[in-house]
Amino acid sequence: MAIFACQPKQGRVLDKAHIGALRHWHREAAPRVKEAGFDIIYVYAGHGMTLAQQFMLPHLNTRSDEYGGSLENRVRLTRELLEDTRDAVGDTCAVAFRFGIDEMLGPDGMQAAEDGRAVVELLADLPDIWDVNVSDWANESATTRFQPQDRYQNDHLSYVKQVTDKPVVGVGRLTSPDVMQSMLRKGIVDLIGAARPSIAAPFIPRKIQEGCIDEIRECIGCNICAASDGSGIPIRCTQNPTIGEEWRRGWHPERIARRGQATQTLAVGSGPAGLECAMQLARRGYEVTLAEGAMDFSGRVLRESRLPGLAAWRRVADYWLNDLRQRANVRMFAESTLDADQVSELGIEHVFLATGAAWRADGVGRNSRRSPPLIELGADIRCNQTLGRIAPTA
Ligand code: SF4
Structure with a gap:
């Protein structure tokens, strides 16, 4: 159901049969998730990329049937998916709901204080867990360059716990145990979600539990991990050189072998x-x-x-x-x-x-197998004709 916005897409209006098929696939998927060993199954309406969320947004949902128009109607598909998932797995798995509570578009999109809150009120105790964040992905997983504050989502989700009796989990590049504790104590959330912080420091819960705070590699919010994820290559992390290899062939990055004879x-x-x-x-x-x-x-x-x-x-x-x-x-x-x-x-x-490496300066690369010709522009500079680069003459 995910729709990524990398390329232009063509869409069509779903008729009732399509919606029925979608619900059927969702219901069929839930027991497979359980069989695979998961304890929590998500219904996902976040990051601006699922039908459940897109149905909620009036600027995308222009339907005139019972799935369009009023907020109750626009939330109908989400409600059905939550109920279907519950029916499919009973009480053997928790059903979580991730909800993009604010699109960060002001009055042009869903706002936490208005429609966002109304959605939480409409679905209050239906999910077992509320997982709330801002939307879309660029806002939710903002880099430190554009969003230096680690608690940047708190203002948008702080009321959710007052509306539902179910536990609430929140995210937001939370790397500091002090900040996590403060959010729990203030009653903003019941659980801390940590995706990028766990990429940078996969054993972060245990390190906090054992008080080994200095050993936590702190996520710097560079999003190199997301860039590699989107490129279809093994995940990489600026902070953690062994990301993705935690359990590889019985090897463990934090079980350190003792030295050999040399000292x-x-x-x-x-x-x-x-x-x-x-x-x-x-x-x-x-x-x-x-x-x-x-x-x-x-x-x-x-x-x-x-x-x-x-x-x-x-x-x-x-x-x-x-x-x-x-x-x-x-x-x-x-x-x-x-x-x-x-x-x-x-x-x-x-x-x-470990004295580093230098970029090639001859213009040879993925798209250019030969060094492109250079033209002299003057006494001190020459220009690479193909790439338009200017470089000092040797
Ligand atoms: S690459 Fe590592 S440090 Fe950078 S955002 Fe991802 S998890 Fe954080």
Whole structure:
């Protein structure tokens, strides 16, 4: 049922037979979800991408039958899907309802204080769990560049608990245990939802429970995970280099093997790769020397975090530096450029070079297998004819 807005789409009005088929498929899917081992089944009306939500929105739903017009009519399909799901699984699974309570379009869309609230009142105790967020996806999963505040959804969902007796779960790039606790204490939600925070730190509930707050890799809201998800490639995360491999072949990223016979290691370069390398070596019990040529540690992270709107990216380096600086078996040296002879003279058995990579400058890539011709524009610059790039002459 999901409709992604990447390409232009053609649509048609659903007749009653189509709606009946949709309900039938939904009802048939529910027991399969249960059989697959899930305890909670969602009816989804969020992110601006499901029929249940689109039926609710008057700017999309122009029907004149019992599914269009009044809000009661526009909510009818959602009500039916909730009831169908309940009928299909009885009380063996919880039926959750995700609802995009505010489209963030002002009077041009659904607003939490008006139609949004009316929907919650209409369906109040029908779902077992309310999962409320803002819509569409770009608003709900906003990047820190455009939405630096982690509690940005609270104003829109804070009344839901007053309208329903069922538990309410909320999201919003919640990475801080203090913020989570505050939302629970204030009665804004009963449960914290954490999708991106769990990508950056898959074991976040256990770390909070055990008080290992410093070990939480904090999501920086860069949405690289979503970009890889949308590209059909394995998920990636700026904070967590082992995302998606938590249980691969019996290997576990936080079960650290002890070191071998060697004791001394050297990591050259303190960008993301060098810092992660140094941290993992230290955790294994090696004596670690980290050498950085620049004045400050962190490499490209430092440079990128100084760009407008990207201050949160600094947290990537903060996580490693905070860890490394507390370890007695790590020595860190800035302004310490090493050439091959100097590395060799140190006599350290295991050396890791993490000095970075550079983009190709010859124009060869996916769409251009040969270096495109260059034209001279003057004494100091030349222009790549094909790509229109301007580069200093060598
Ligand atoms: S890539 Fe990682 S750090 Fe970036 S938004 Fe996704 S989970 Fe957060």
